Amino acid sequence: MKLYIVVNVDWFFLSHRLPVALAAQKAGWDVTIVTADTGRLKEIEAAGLRAINLPMSRSGMNLVQELKALWFMYRLYDLEKPDVVHHVGVKAILWGTLAVKLAKVHGVVNAISGLGDFFAEEKRSLLSRILPSVLRFSHNRSNLLVIFQNQEDKDLYVRCRIIQPCQARFIKGSGVDLSVFHYQMEPEAGKIIVLETCRMIREKGVFVLTEAAEILRNDYEGKVAFWIVGGLDDHPGAITSEEIETVCDGHYIQWLGRQEDVRPFLLQCHIFAFPSYYMEGLPKSLIEACAVGRPIVTTNHIGCKDVVEDGVNGYLVPVKNSAALAEKIRVLIDHPDLRLKMGLASRKVAEKNFSIDSVIEKHLAIYQELAS
Numbered sequence: 001m002k003l004y005i006v007v008n009v010d011w012f013f014l015s016h017r018l019p020v021a022l023a024a025q026k027a028g029w030d031v032t033i034v035t036a037d038t039g040r041l042k043e044i045e046a047a048g049l050r051a052i053n054l055p056m057s058r059s060g061m062n063l064v065q066e067l068k069a070l071w072f073m074y075r076l077y078d079l080e081k082p083d084v085v086h087h088v089g090v091k092a093i094l095w096g097t098l099a100v101k102l103a104k105v106h107g108v109v110n111a112i113s114g115l116g117d118f119f120a121e122e123k124r125s126l127l128s129r130i131l132p133s134v135l136r137f138s139h140n141r142s143n144l145l146v147i148f149q150n151q152e153d154k155d156l157y158v159r160c161r162i163i164q165p166c167q168a169r170f171i172k173g174s175g176v177d178l179s180v181f182h183y184q185m186e187p188e189a190g191k192i193i194v195l196e197t198c199r200m201i202r203e204k205g206v207f208v209l210t211e212a213a214e215i216l217r218n219d220y221e222g223k224v225a226f227w228i229v230g231g232l233d234d235h236p237g238a239i240t241s242e243e244i245e246t247v248c249d250g251h252y253i254q255w256l257g258r259q260e261d262v263r264p265f266l267l268q269c270h271i272f273a274f275p276s277y278y279m280e281g282l283p284k285s286l287i288e289a290c291a292v293g294r295p296i297v298t299t300n301h302i303g304c305k306d307v308v309e310d311g312v313n314g315y316l317v318p319v320k321n322s323a324a325l326a327e328k329i330r331v332l333i334d335h336p337d338l339r340l341k342m343g344l345a346s347r348k349v350a351e352k353n354f355s356i357d358s359v360i361e362k363h364l365a366i367y368q369e370l371a372s
Contacts, residue, residue, distance in 0.1 A: 001371055002082040003029040006054065006073070006096050008089040010040040016113070016174040016284060017088060021049055023360040024367060034076065052076070056091060066095065073099035081105075084370045086363075088113060094131065097138035107370030110139075111147040112157075113174070114281035114303060132160040139163055143370055147171050149281035152302045169366060172306070173282035175359030176350065181263060181291035183347045185340070186270045192220075192333055195269035195294075197229045197262045197285045198276070200239040204230075205275030205299065207239075210247040211322035212275075212329060221252050224333060226273075229265050231258025266292045270339060271332045274298040277319035282306055290350040295342035297328045313345035 005021055007013040013021075013035050025031045025048070033044050037053040044051040056069035073096050077085065084107040087096040093110045100108045139146075139162050147169050148154040154168050187193075194213070198204040206228060213226040228248070232241060248255045259265065262285075266272070272289035274296065280303030289296055290307060296314030298304040308314040315328040332339050 001029055001084070002032070002080070003367060004032050004034055004077075004080075004082040004085045006034040006085060006087045006092045008036060008054075008056065008091050010035045010038050010044060010051075012089070014040060014043060018044075018047060019175070019177070019356050020360055020363045022047065024364060025049065027364055029367065032080075032082070034073075054092075056095070070095040070098060074102050077103035077105050083107060084109065084367050086111065086367070094134065094138075097135070097144075101138055101141055107143045108141075109145045109147060109169075109366055109370060111171075112153050112281060113149060114153075114279055132162060135162045136160070139167075145169055145366060145370065147366070149173055150303050150306050153281065169362075171359055171362050172353050173287050173359070174284055175356035176284070176287050176291045176354050177356045178291055178350060178354075181266070181288050181350075183291070183293040183344075184267050185293070186336075186343065187268060191222075192224045192271070193227055193269040194224065194271045194273050194329055194333075195227045195229065195265055195289075196273050196275075197265065197288075198274065198283075199230050199233040199235070200244060201233055201235045201278065202237040202239055203276065203278035205277060205319075206244065207247065208275040208277075208320060208322050208325060209273050210253055212273075212326035213253050215322060215326040216330060216333075217252060219330075220333060225251070226253045227265060227269065228253070228255045229257070229259050229262055262288065263292070266294065269294060271329060272296045272314075273325065273329060274304060275317065275319070275322075275325050276304055277301055280304055287350065287354045290346040290354065293343040293347040295332055295339050296346060297325060297332070307349070309345075309349075313342050313349055 003024055005017060007017060013033060021031050032050045034052045034054050036056055041051050041053060055072055057065060077099050082105060085100050085105050086109045087093045088111045097110060145167055146163055149172060157163050158165055196209050244255045266289060272294045274286055276299055282303045286307040296308050298308055299319045300316040301319050305316055308316055310316040317324040317328055
């Protein structure tokens with residue numbers, strides 16, 4: 001049985017879907033990865049998977065280029081006749097679901113890993129206005145399922161009449177290997193580290209965190225450091241290196257850039273902050289922070305609030321509210337016993353909800369359901 005996993009960009013596949021693909025291959029599926037090559041397609045092939053370069057821009061809106069991506073996907077599906085196609089990401093879903101309908105692919109599953117700007121009310125582009133109508137047409141077929149990571153995204157799809165409720169499946173995030181992201185108590189010596197890991201996108205709340213850090217500077221400079229870990233991005237809301245460097249002094253507030261492995265930074269930190277107001281699915285950075293046992297301060301916002309129980313393993317604050325963020329970070333800075341208690345609770349949340357083994361099992365069950 002042929003399984004195609006179609007992801008907007010290669011690095012996202014490697015960070016979020018590689019274990020699922022390898023498990024499917026081990027279970028007997030003939031797996032092909034279709035994704036845009038940013039220089040890491042060889043890593044996918046080195047893992048033992050067939051990979052095809054997808055000529056599609058992750059965030060571009062050039063209509064000619066978008067139609068070329070649709071044509072490429074249709075020709076590919078029509079020629080190679082996959083049994084099940086798994087699309088990940090809004091752009092892959094938008095064009096891929098049209099392509100499978102035209103090519104008469106047997107089964108399709110679409111994974112909503114966050115709706116980003118496409119459904120954001122304050123950014124009503126032409127594409128976002130026509131998107132629900134296109135999705136209603138493409139999703140109107142048998143043997144189609146949609147994986148959601150949070151209830152809000154599912155409710156939106158049902159409210160827009162894109163799918164019927166019976167087509168929805170839930171998987172809480174992309175999972176984490178709990179033996180790799182293991183629990184470890186916070187460091188006893190040195191400065192208290194407040195960490196955020198994310199792509200450098202404005203909506204991830206990077207500047208909300210730096211504003212909160214400035215609110216706390218007079219009381220904690222020399223005792224606390226704020227670390228921001230993440231690379232530059234091509235998203236329309238991307239932060240430039242000049243913008244992030246302007247708000248970082250290299251000591252109290254530090255931007256550490258893109259890192260291949262975020263675990264050493266997670267294990268060195270005492271508090272994890274993620275003041276996102278992006279339309280998240282269920283952020284992997286929060287799952288990883290949970291797994292290593294850190295208290296979390298994040299927003300009472302889509303996706304983020306599904307990881308933190310307010311007052312149990314962290315705090316939820318309003319979006320774009322640096323004062324509220326600073327207040328909760330202050331509480332955690334001043335109370336090490338509370339950090340320990342909340343960190344242990346975070347690990348329990350990860351063990352209950354975010355194991356990669358559970359995520360793999362649920363994906364394989366969906367593939368089998370569609371194939372049969």
